[in-house]
Amino acid sequence: ITTWNQAAERMFGYTAAEAVGRPITMLLPPSRMDEESTILERVRAGQRVESYETIRLAPNGREIPVSLCVSPVHDSRGRLIGASKIIRDITERKRLEEIAVQKQAELEHLARVDAMGKLATGLAHELNQPLGSILNYATASLAMLENGGTTLPQITPALSAISESARRAGAIIKRLRALVRRQEIRRQPQDIGSI
Secondary structure, three states: OOOOOHHHHHHHOOOHHHHOOOOHHHHOOHHHHHHHHHHHHHHHOOOOEEEEEEEEEOOOOOEEEEEEEEEEEEOOOOOEEEEEEEEEEOHHHHHHHHHHHHHHHHHHHHHHHHHHHHHHHHHHHHHHHHHHHHHHHHHHHHHHHHHOOOOHHHHHHHHHHHHHHHHHHHHHHHHHHHHHOOOOOOOOOOOHHHO
């Protein structure tokens, strides 16, 4: 670092006396050390780095989201002698972007809840059908058992139908619950005939 202005002092918390003469890597988190060599490669190739968003560190370890603009600096003969770095603190913009993402997730959740409300009538029919089937088969099975003389093989088909209808109703309820939970929706193909 060859120059360090007051804006850099305010942003990073280092005085000019503390920063000048030290390597720029003092501002880099350990996980981002490779960034500086990539930036320098581009500068050595005569390229300018614009609006490069990354993280830098204050002396207390606080992470600062920044946008970098790095330009090659040449002497009067056109030789590369350094780089000029302009760093903007984008903490507030990142905070607002995060709020926007959260609000978008909330809106998506509300849209799913609204969609569920609109689907409730159709889904009530979907649930009533297997539940009605369970009731009918169970009532018939009980009547057969009460009348006596009925064997297990005679009521096995009715019990199987009860089990299948209960599984179907449970699957419908499980999908409904997933729809209204605050989580990312996983879309996948579904064989409508298997529902």
